[in-house]
Amino acid sequence: MxxxxxxxxxxxxxxxxxxxxxxxxxxxxxNPEALDEALAKRGVAPLxxxxxxxxxxxxxxxxxxxxxxxxxxxxxxxxxxxxxxxxxxxxxxxxxxxxxxxxxxxxxxxxxxxxxxxxxxxxxVIPNLPLDDVPVGKDEADNVEVRRVGNIRNFSFEPKEHFEIGEALGFMDFERAAKISGSRFTVLKNRLARLERALGQFMLDLHTGEHGYMEVVAPLLVNDATMFGTGQLPKFTEDSFRTTDGRWLIPTAEVPLTNLVRDEIVDLKELPIRMAALTPCFRSEAGSAGRDTRGMLRQHQFYKVEMVSITDAESAIAEHERMTACAEEVLKRLGLPFRTVVLCTGDMGFGARKTYDIEVWLPGQKAWREISSCSVCGDFQGRRMNARYRPEGEKATRFVHTLNGSGVAVGRALIAVMENYQEADGSVTVPDALLPYMGGLTRIEAA
CATH class of the missing domain: 1.10.287 (Helix Hairpins)
Known part of the structure; x- marks a missing residue:
């Protein structure tokens, strides 16, 4: 255990x-040529x-x-x-x-x-090297769709965006949030607050009850070494919030969960280690000025269910497919149409070797928007954390392989539910999967 x-x-x-x-x-x-060729795929000059x-x-x-x-x-x-x-x-x-x-x-x-x-x-500050099957490209326009699930609803009325629905209901307050905290914050009230809580609880119950993830409650404040271990430092210092005593507010639960094996030699028999947590996440959104300024798509504080897997080298690729399927299952149960894309080399995150993004359909925006990102990192984070395992029959240790994925972003799931389940009278129908968490509420209506 x-x-x-x-x-x-x-x-x-x-x-x-x-x-x-x-x-x-x-x-x-x-292998100097191999390094430079791999970095060139990510748009990085030879190093x-x-x-x-x-x-x-x-x-x-x-x-x-x-x-x-x-x-x-x-x-x-x-x-x-x-x-x-x-x-x-x-x-x-x-x-x-x-x-x-x-x-x-x-x-x-x-x-x-x-x-x-x-x-x-x-x-x-050198990014991880992409796997050979990752499509080469410059940005999100070069990502490749691998599957599409669910049917896009045909509305008999012009669907609204989530902030229009929420404000009309009286349960989504951006003005008061700005008064107490500034821009990119939201106050949810009454039945919408309960709906967001229901979403997080549903996701966590699904991953721990059916998908085999161990629930973890981890610190929301971490030190430099922890942020370094998963690749947030030193490259992304400006993207995170730091306290006056030198700690960091976590940008994702990936950070504390993955670091639980830092400086450890894990018994091979314990692998894979699968963990999940529902936490608030804090991001400065540096460089996103002018993007998604309306509503709660891009916030400084949001809730997310995160999945983390620690594996041996041989199991990581299969674990990546499994983790992505676990995230997709959330959207299937909620009845939300989505598509899964593999990110090209120019759009991948710093620590990833391969990433699947799951994009949910938002009828109010008439666009696909990311709701989950599942990445396999190889031993990139294992090296930074000095986290190892000893293969059976071998004296030498190897670095663990790590994976992380959103299972899924709770705030964006709330947005997707509101827009996909909106009705002509301004109410929102509660998806069947969430009914056990809603205390008898089947519809979100103004109080």
Missing amino acids: FRLPVSSGILLSVHSFTAILMLDIKWIRE SAGLIALDEKRRQHIGRVQEAQERRNAVSKEIGKAMAGKDSATAEKLKAEVAELKGFLQLAEEEERRLDKELTDALA
């Missing part, structure tokens, strides 16, 4: 992970030459340090022999050399830390 790791209580800085490189520098030295030069500079310095240490040890022994032979002149000369070597080694230690940091910083 999976047991949560016990914290040592020591907070490591991001730069203390020097030995845990995000991409294996040995592999880069041996292998610069990385290898940094690594060579660091290795040469380490070699000089080792030579100096060996010489210091040898000279120390020679001092003993000179003292025993009462050759004070030679002994003093050798002592001077030892002092010089000691001074060099003290400065060299600082230089080694600097070179370590330089290489680590360079590797820390």
Whole structure:
């Protein structure tokens, strides 16, 4: 049975992970062309030459340090022999050399830390390498649809957008939310608040009761090492909120759930570890000015059910398909039309090797909008977290493979339900799957 790791209580800085490189520098030295070709698919300029030069500079310095240490040890022994032979002149000369070597080694230690940091910083911002079957492209226009499920409803009236429905009902208040918090916040009230709560509960019950995920309640505030482990730091510092005491509000439950195995060697028999959590998520939405400013599509705070899987190398691809199917099942049960697309190389997230986005149909917008993103990350996060497992019959350990997926975004599910189940009189019919959670309510109407 999976047991949560016990914290040592020591907070490591991001730069203390020097030995845990995000991409294996040995592999880069041996496969520079492969690295540059993979990065080119993601629109990233060639980096292998610069990385290898940094690594060579660091290795040469380490070699000089080792030579100096060996010489210091040898000279120390020679001092003993000179003292025993009462050759004070030679002994003093050798002592001077030892002092010089000691001074060099003290400065060299600082230089080694600097070179370590330089290489680590360079590797820390390199995105993960895409799998071979990921379509090559620049942006979302090059994503490839793999399936479409459900029928788009034909309305006898012009369907409204969710914020029009919510405000008319009197249960969605953006003005008061802005008064107390600013833009990109929403106050839900009364029956809409209950509907959102019902959605989150339904999703969590489905994943834990039928899909085999273990429910976890994890911290919403995390430290630097935790954000680094899943790839939020250092590249996406501006996309997250930081507290005055140096902690971070989680942008997704992927962050604390995945890090539960950080610095652990997991028993192979415990894999796969499947976890799910319903949490608020906090994002600064840096760079999204002017996008989705109306309504609650793009918020600083929103609820999401997150699924995380920790697997061995051989199981990760199959687990990715399984996880995506679990997310799709949420929308099937809710009766929401959706399509699943595989993201092209230019549209994938930083830590992903392959990603499926599930897009739900919003009749008010007359558009498909993302409601879930399921990614397989390979050992990218495992390396950053130093999370390992030992294959059966082997002495050496390997880094775990990680996956994460929305199961699904609760706020966007609320939007989809409101728009797809709206009626001509402004009410919203409650989907059958949510009726057990609604206390007898079958329709959302104005109070």
